[in-house]
Amino acid sequence: MPKTLTFDGPVILGAGLAGLTAALAAKTALVLSPTPLATGCSSAWAQGGLAAALAGDDTPSLHAADTIAAGAGLCDGEAVALLTREGPAAVRALAALGAPFDRKADGDFVLSLEAAHSKARVARVGGDGAGAAIMAAVITTVRATPTIEIRENARARRLLQDETGRVVGVLAEIDGELVEIHSHAVVLATGGVGGLYAVTTTPTQVRGEGLGLAALAGAEIADPEFVQFHPTAIDIGRDPAPLATEALRGEGSILRNTDGRAFMADYHPAKELAPRDVVARAIHAERAAGRGAFLDATTAVGGHFPREFPAVFEACQSAGIDPRREMIPVVPAVHYHMGGVATDLDGRASLPGLYAAGECASTGVQGANRLASNSLLEAAVFGARAGRAAAAAAEGETGDEPVSLAPLPDLPNEAFQALRKAMSRDAGVIRDATGLARLLEEIAALEAAHGPCPSLVAARLIVDAALARQESRGGHYRADFPEKAAPVRTFVTLDPVQAGLRHAAE
Numbered sequence: 022m023p024k025t026l027t028f029d030g031p032v033i034l035g036a037g038l039a040g041l042t043a044a045l046a047a048k049t050a051l052v053l054s055p056t057p058l059a060t061g062c063s064s065a066w067a068q069g070g071l072a073a074a075l076a077g078d079d080t081p082s083l084h085a086a087d088t089i090a091a092g093a094g095l096c097d098g099e100a101v102a103l104l105t106r107e108g109p110a111a112v113r114a115l116a117a118l119g120a121p122f123d124r125k126a127d128g129d130f131v132l133s134l135e136a137a138h139s140k141a142r143v144a145r146v147g148g149d150g151a152g153a154a155i156m157a158a159v160i161t162t163v164r165a166t167p168t169i170e171i172r173e174n175a176r177a178r179r180l181l182q183d184e185t186g187r188v189v190g191v192l193a194e195i196d197g198e199l200v201e202i203h204s205h206a207v208v209l210a211t212g213g214v215g216g217l218y219a220v221t222t223t224p225t226q227v228r229g230e231g232l233g234l235a236a237l238a239g240a241e242i243a244d245p246e247f248v249q250f251h252p253t254a255i256d257i258g259r260d261p262a263p264l265a266t267e268a269l270r271g272e273g274s275i276l277r278n279t280d281g282r283a284f285m286a287d288y289h290p291a292k293e294l295a296p297r298d299v300v301a302r303a304i305h306a307e308r309a310a311g312r313g314a315f316l317d318a319t320t321a322v323g324g325h326f327p328r329e330f331p332a333v334f335e336a337c338q339s340a341g342i343d344p345r346r347e348m349i350p351v352v353p354a355v356h357y358h359m360g361g362v363a364t365d366l367d368g369r370a371s372l373p374g375l376y377a378a379g380e381c382a383s384t385g386v387q388g389a390n391r392l393a394s395n396s397l398l399e400a401a402v403f404g405a406r407a408g409r410a411a412a413a414a415a416e417g418e419t420g421d422e423p424v425s426l427a428p429l430p431d432l433p434n435e436a437f438q439a440l441r442k443a444m445s446r447d448a449g450v451i452r453d454a455t456g457l458a459r460l461l462e463e464i465a466a467l468e469a470a471h472g473p474c475p476s477l478v479a480a481r482l483i484v485d486a487a488l489a490r491q492e493s494r495g496g497h498y499r500a501d502f503p504e505k506a507a508p509v510r511t512f513v514t515l516d517p518v519q520a521g522l523r524h525a526a527e
């Protein structure tokens with residue numbers, strides 16, 4: 022029998038920017054993090070910063086229009102309006118916690134221009150160090166808040182539900198021991214799905230577990246097929262792959278193949294500044310044709326590299342590459358998940374007692390393709406909203422005793438690595454029915470051998486929806502259906518009984 026404890030406030034699963042912002046907004050909260058704070062989350066690795074209409078010549082409605090254009094027909098207009106309206110206050114709130122944003126002499130934010138933004142609106146820190154600096158400030162505040170309890174080495178293994186399906190807590194593994202934590206509100210803030218792929222820029226701990234846990238509990242999932250690939254991860258055999266920020270192309274760096282030929286003109290008139298998904302497919306095509314792909318920053322950045330892009334410079338140096346003089350080998354890598362647990366604008370999922378925020382949620386704000394630097398903003402804005410709503414619910418609503426169940430199975434490492442390779446091969450930048458069907462067979466074999474592991478369930482959700490979406494839109498490209506069809510979002514609910522029994526029946 023697992024140990025039982027009752028927490029009188031929301032339990033928050035995950036300690037990235039969404040989870041910690043939710044905790045601060047809830048005021049009283051218990052946060053579970055599988056790793057020490059500031060590690061194991063994408064938030065601390067973010068390079069560019071947060072997009073918000075902070076400049077005198079910018080407005081939330083211009084920011085909203087850019088977000089909707091990038092979202093390729095699937096953004097929820099109300100969610101986008103809210104994100105862009107609350108954006109400037111969210112950035113100022115992080116600055117007030119001590120996030121050391123770059124400032125001009127008059128105190129205004131230094132704002133970078135990023136791809137597909139019509140204005141310079143990305144608040145940054147020390148060039149490419151936004152995530153680490155923002156998280157350091159937030160973590161200091163959280164640690165200084167006595168009503169927020171943090172458990173490190175604590176991972177959610179199953180959502181607890183009462184007879185009616187209401188979420189009434191979580192079964193967690195804390196320091197290797199199972200603990201039933203009873204609470205009237207659980208906030209999922211478990212991040213994206215990058216770890217499900219062999220080539221990713223995100224920490225491998227971020228592997229769709231929250232998505233799988235929610236789906237197995239019967240929560241509605243939205244748009245799982247929409248995965249964003251960053252075109253230029255650095256291909257030096259590291260797992261996860263370090264990122265060569267888009268700003269390098271903004272500065273004029275050129276994409277070349279092994280022969281030194283600049284190839285982007287073959288794919289799009291905007292060349293290196295074409296939309297992220299177009300650049301990712303071009304790099305994928307050059308590599309698949311055996312020509313290779315490299316980012317040449319020797320002229321555009323040259324000697325300024327170590328000062329302007331210290332994180333990228335360090336990654337190159339670790340592999341013996343000097344980007345001031347040599348081309349950087351690049352590969353498209355999973356970077357962001359637009360889909361997630363379907364929520365309303367206060368983070369409420371379809372199951373009572375369950376909330377979700379940040380990358381693991383889908384409010385519809387990111388559509389079929391996220392606009393650069395909108396995701397830290399999403400984590401801050403919707404994390405705070407979910408935290409407040411969950412705190413109110415934890416005070417007012419009650420459920421019954423949970424139905425006691427064992428933890429969900431874990432995918433053994435060898436099987437997990439096989440899944441990652443198969444996902445990168447068949448559910449990557451370019452997809453088709455043959456590859457997706459082959460991948461579904463492999464997932465079914467893993468389910469038969471290992472049962473309904475949350476990360477396996479997350480992979481199935483992505484692949485099932487990718488196979489069903491017979492069109493190309495945003496981050497989802499089907500070689501066999503290259504055109505757009507009607508703009509319809511995906512909403513799916515697993516039958517939890519079926520999902521659990523699939524293993525038993527086979």
Ligand SMILES: Cc1cc2nc3c(=O)[nH]c(=O)nc-3n(C[C@H](O)[C@H](O)[C@H](O)COP(=O)(O)OP(=O)(O)OC[C@H]3O[C@@H](n4cnc5c(N)ncnc54)[C@H](O)[C@@H]3O)c2cc1C
Binds near residue numbers: 212
């Ligand atoms: C290299 C890189 C650069 C980026 N640059 C930018 C940028 O400049 N601007 C921008 O807006 N976005 C950027 N992004 C995207 C952005 O960082 C993320 O979308 C955002 O930080 C997500 O925040 P989150 O809190 O939802 O998730 P995360 O920060 O990923 O946190 C998820 C948390 O959940 C935990 N967790 C996972 N599973 C479990 C479980 N079973 N139980 C309990 N906890 C669990 C994780 O360990 C982690 O603590 C970048 C991403 C990467 C990888």
